[in-house]
Amino acid sequence: MNIEISKNQLGTYGKLKLSKSAYSNETLLKASYHYTDKLYIFIAEDSYNYEVNMSLINQSDNVELSIVCGEFINELADQEMRQTILKETGAIREAIVSAAFSEAAKGLSSTLPTRTVPKANHSYVDDKVDIIQLKG
Amino acid sequence: MNFNLPLSIYSMSAISDTKKAYKDYVKVTVKKESGYASLHMCIAEQYNQDEKKEIAGSFFNYLLQSSASKKLDLKEV
Numbered sequence: 001m002n003i004e005i006s007k008n009q010l011g012t013y014g015k016l017k018l019s020k021s022a023y024s025n026e027t028l029l030k031a032s033y034h035y036t037d038k039l040y041i042f043i044a045e046d047s048y049n050y051e052v053n054m055s056l057i058n059q060s061d062n063v064e065l066s067i068v069c070g071e072f073i074n075e076l077a078d079q080e081m082r083q084t085i086l087k088e089t090g091a092i093r094e095a096i097v098s099a100a101f102s103e104a105a106k107g108l109s110s111t112l113p114t115r116t117v118p119k120a121n122h123s124y125v126d127d128k129v130d131i132i133q134l135k136g
Numbered sequence: 137m138n139f140n141l142p143l144s145i146y147s148m149s150a151i152s153d154t155k156k157a158y159k160d161y162v163k164v165t166v167k168k169e170s171g172y173a174s175l176h177m178c179i180a181e182q183y184n185q186d187e188k189k190e191i192a193g194s195f196f197n198y199l200l201q202s203s204a205s206k207k208l209d210l211k212e213v
Binding site: 028041059 | 137146185189197200204
């Protein structure tokens with residue numbers, strides 16, 4: 001994976017080719033989204049690769065462009081790792097969260113007293129339980 | 137300028153939103169093809185080279201952010 005620095009009618013840009021088998025489009029979207037404050041990014045593709053075209057928002061030299069593109073590659077690796085961990089542990093995390101919430105919800109009653117349930121013809125003016133009363 | 141936008145990355149509704157948002161700066165025609173959208177972009181002549189770069193670049197960033205928001209279900213802040 002290398003960055004090819006080129007020029008077109010809009011100025012200098014870095015071109016990065018990424019294998020579709022190595023990176024998911026979610027990873028690419030997340031990393032690109034993260035870098036839109038530093039880079040202008042345009043993504044193209046062919047059958048096997050994504051082609052990420054990047055140019056610096058603040059005009060600078062090629063060295064700076066190479067450095068930011070390098071950071072972008074690190075961000076891609078980071079996001080890909082996050083996706084992998086999410087796939088591996090997503091079910092466990094969901095189970096822990098739902099167990100925690102079900103424990104917390106044990107003391108709560110799911111039914112509201114009838115008098116607090118608003119009817120179709122009620123408006124906030126008919127607030128009988130003083131929900132909108134100013135306090136403090 | 138012509139670009140082919142992969143629909144696995146960019147969404148058609150995001151393209152439409154971005155086109156509307158930049159209508160004062162750039163004329164865009166879009167044609168949907170199989171797996172990609174073909175986009176022709178024409179930036180008004182009144183702008184200099186740096187401004188054209190800024191308009192084209194921010195157009196694509198807006199499009200990318202909008203597509204990411206839709207595809208990844210991100211909440212806009």
